[in-house]
Amino acid sequence: MDWLYMERWSPYVVGIGIGILNCIAFLLSDKYIGCSTAYSRTSGMIEKLFRGDKVKEKPYYKKFPPVVEWEWMLVLGIIGGAFISAKLSGQFQLMWVPPLWATVFGESALRRFVGALIGGILMGLGARWAGGCTSGHGISGTMQLAISSWLAACCFFIGGIATAMLIFKVIA
Amino acid sequence: MLTILHEKKKMQLVIGFFTGIIFGFLLHKGGVTRYDIIVGQLLLMDFTVIKVMLSAVVTGMIGIYFLKSIGAVASHLKPGSFGSTVVGGLIFGVGFGVLGYCPGTLAGALGQGSLNALFGGLIGVLIGTGLFATFYPKLDKRILNKGDFGEITWPQLLKVNPWVLIISLSLWIVALFWWIEKSGL
Numbered sequence: 001m002d003w004l005y006m007e008r009w010s011p012y013v014v015g016i017g018i019g020i021l022n023c024i025a026f027l028l029s030d031k032y033i034g035c036s037t038a039y040s041r042t043s044g045m046i047e048k049l050f051r052g053d054k055v056k057e058k059p060y061y062k063k064f065p066p067v068v069e070w071e072w073m074l075v076l077g078i079i080g081g082a083f084i085s086a087k088l089s090g091q092f093q094l095m096w097v098p099p100l101w102a103t104v105f106g107e108s109a110l111r112r113f114v115g116a117l118i119g120g121i122l123m124g125l126g127a128r129w130a131g132g133c134t135s136g137h138g139i140s141g142t143m144q145l146a147i148s149s150w151l152a153a154c155c156f157f158i159g160g161i162a163t164a165m166l167i168f169k170v171i172a
Numbered sequence: 173m174l175t176i177l178h179e180k181k182k183m184q185l186v187i188g189f190f191t192g193i194i195f196g197f198l199l200h201k202g203g204v205t206r207y208d209i210i211v212g213q214l215l216l217m218d219f220t221v222i223k224v225m226l227s228a229v230v231t232g233m234i235g236i237y238f239l240k241s242i243g244a245v246a247s248h249l250k251p252g253s254f255g256s257t258v259v260g261g262l263i264f265g266v267g268f269g270v271l272g273y274c275p276g277t278l279a280g281a282l283g284q285g286s287l288n289a290l291f292g293g294l295i296g297v298l299i300g301t302g303l304f305a306t307f308y309p310k311l312d313k314r315i316l317n318k319g320d321f322g323e324i325t326w327p328q329l330l331k332v333n334p335w336v337l338i339i340s341l342s343l344w345i346v347a348l349f350w351w352i353e354k355s356g357l
Contacts, residue, residue: 006201011223012349014202018224019231021194026236026245029187030178033195035275040301047302060308070188075279077192078199082283085200094285098207098272113292119271120278120296121303126267127275128304129260129311131250134274137261139225141250143232145326145337148252152261156274157214159265164214167269 007089022140031070034136036127038075041066043124060128104172130155173244196280205280207272207288214269219357223349230342237334254319271296 003009022033044066048055055061086092096109105111127133130152132141138156141149177183196205202224203209212218239245268274271293273281278297281289304311327334 009201012227015224015227016231018228023235043298043302060305073188074192077189078196078279079283081193081196082200082280085197086284100208116292117296120293121300123267124297124300126264135276146249155261156265159262160214160268163269
């Protein structure tokens with residue numbers, strides 16, 4: 001069982017595992033691996049705490065009600081699965097600033113907070129705008145050969161590569 | 173299809189959770205819950221993310237089309253349009269480049285203790301999805317349906333047998349992996 005404690009697995013083994021896992025999800029649950037609607041539902045749940053049942057009247061939440069469902073449980077599970085893997089390989093570590101980020105912006109946790117917040121806002125907005133994220137479009141949609149998903153995946157990487165290059169090659 | 177199992181609501185929540193546990197475990201073992209690996213990919217210096225994604229695509233493509241051919245699963249295609257897919261995809265990409273996690277790996281980063289995924293990333297994504305829900309009626313009227321092309325697949329567009337595409341695409345991806353490994357990326 002040494003492999004459970006290994007720090008990293010071959011990315012090809014991991015990818016094949018994710019492909020098989022997605023087939024099982026289709027088979028057992030009639031669902032596919034996707035993550036961004038879970039965040040959208042959570043956002044609706046939080047808004048409901050402040051504004052009450054009025055939130056349910058928003059047209060978007062009529063389409064995707066702010067409730068716990070399969071995909072929400074999947075995202076909760078991801079946190080647990082990564083935690084188990086990190087603990088087993090002794091890599092669990094509370095970290096404020098990723099090393100690569102620090103090479104450009106320094107060790108300031110506040111600066112990373114602001115950066116991650118802005119990045120998160122744009123990513124959450126874009127994921128719902130495009131109707132999916134790197135999992136729902138990038139893996140589950142592309143493997144079904146959906147044109148929308150191949151186009152979305154290309155745009156994710158075009159935007160991502162351009163932004164990362166701008167930050168690390170131009171600004172730095 | 174396993175319709176009886178699909179209708180067991182509580183059981184489905186349990187299956188969803190365990191699917192997530194395995195998915196999160198795999199993402200972490202693959203190294204893709206780390207900011208440095210994801211941004212390394214966007215800087216074209218480390219090809220771990222592409223290796224994980226494309227090997228999942230090859231495996232899943234063969235699996236799903238096989239299961240579909242024996243009637244065991246149904247397709248779940250997302251509709252697309254230039255106004256939603258391209259514009260949203262590019263906004264997502266910019267956010268992805270700044271945050272350095274995507275929604276799935278953000279949850280994985282939370283699990284491995286990356287506090288910037290919680291204070292910053294998660295809060296941001298919740299604000300971003302909330303903003304979308306608020307502006308959805310206006311966006312839907314003005315932008316989202318521009319250049320709509322619906323739920324179409326490559327085999328449908330090109331009018332070929334899906335297996336022709338699956339086999340040729342798989343060979344191209346394997347060739348790409350071979351090239352990536354040969355270049356030492």
